Amino acid sequence: MKISIDHKSPIPLHLQAEELLRNMIKDPQYADGKLLPNEVDLAKQLAISRTTLRHAINKLVYDGLLIRKKGVGTKVAGVEVSSRSNNWLSFSQEMQARGIPVKNFELHISWVLPEGPVANFFEIAPDKKVLKLERLRGRQEGPFVYFVSYFHPRVGLTGEEDFKRPLYEILETDHSVIADLSKEEISARVADKTIAAKLEVESGSPILFRKRFVFDRGDRPIEYNLGYYRADSFIYTTESRREQ
Template sequence: MKIEIDHQSAVPLHIQVENLLRELIKQPEYQAGKLLPNELELAKKLAVSRTTLRQAINKLVYEELLIRKKRLGTKVAQPKMSSKSMNWLSFTQEMLARGITIKNYELHISWVYPDEQIAAFFDIRTDRKIMKLERLRGNTQEPFVYFISYFHPRIGLTGDEDFKKPLYEMLEQEHYFVATLSKEEISSRTADKIIASKLEIDLGSAILFRKRFVYDQAERPMEYNLGYYKAESFVYTVESRRTP
């Protein structure tokens, strides 16, 4: 794509630069995650001031078309993922229904002693080890959610299961536990050092935090799940219907 503007035009420079950027970010390489040229280089190429260029970039950042990251640069913002709280599915099933291919960036299994809150939810003692599953997940370009799941011992998980499969589908097919009810708490918080590192965001950035309590068909607790979502990549929607 030809990158230039008309300095003889009556159209203000910042508008021309803005329109040029709108066309530039449609190019396949930028849609695929390539960083835009740095501001100094781009301003020099267009023969405009950095203030003019920044004005145009800020407009697209405000419209959530671009993301500017300190020390990294500016790139095209990916469409925000959406999760509905009604008729919930496993995360993999939910994303596949939206045509989004999910990638596991990290997957860790360990056996831990539950803290008092988790033990109280499962109604077990704190000296009884349970399975902890950690998964860093996202699309093919970047991670955008970090999940930590704890499972009730009665499920009988061994750690040899294929956790790359949709979770609730696997639990039903291999262990005959059907996830039927989900109760959730959603809040916002800032990313600590660990979460910031995993989600590739700045320390202290806003994230969406979701705590999910999952029950089986007999309404017995089966999973205690914590989800840390990259705020710039995810929207959590709630659908409610009033019944007579």
């Protein structure tokens, strides 16, 4: 493919470089994990500074389209999925927005007595049952995330809902409950035998573990969610702006 930048164009060089990179990663030769040209050579070929090129690369890394490894190089992110913590959506809504088809490998619904952390979060008695929703989800090629969600009895879920629909759409449309605030804890873990079997990895493999605490517009707890992600198939991106 032709690799060049129009230096006479009013479009800033870093934006042209970003668009060029977006076109490059669509090329089949990079789809199998082949490294992109190194920064020095590519910047020289485009007649731009390494700083300008790095600006464009960083944007695509942030968007989850490229992976950069120090001492190795930059390559297309491939099957990895990126999730951002700002402007959060349900998993189904986020994957739909990214054009990623989602397959449900398992879906289990049950009524259980809440364990201590769940009962404490919901501020309910431990002998009051809550709805538990378990979902194993991923691409057609295989699962990459296992979700376990518990819901406050106040929400009104019966277990008869069609949970193939986006979760927060169900809550809002069917039960007039609007998920408004999400607080999250993210950590690294090793997969035990149960999680390893579900995610199709070796027992002891590294996984990304995320707790999500969801509240309604009245700051009342509505969902306690645990997510177990394959470390080789998921990137979690956060965004923050420094206060002036």
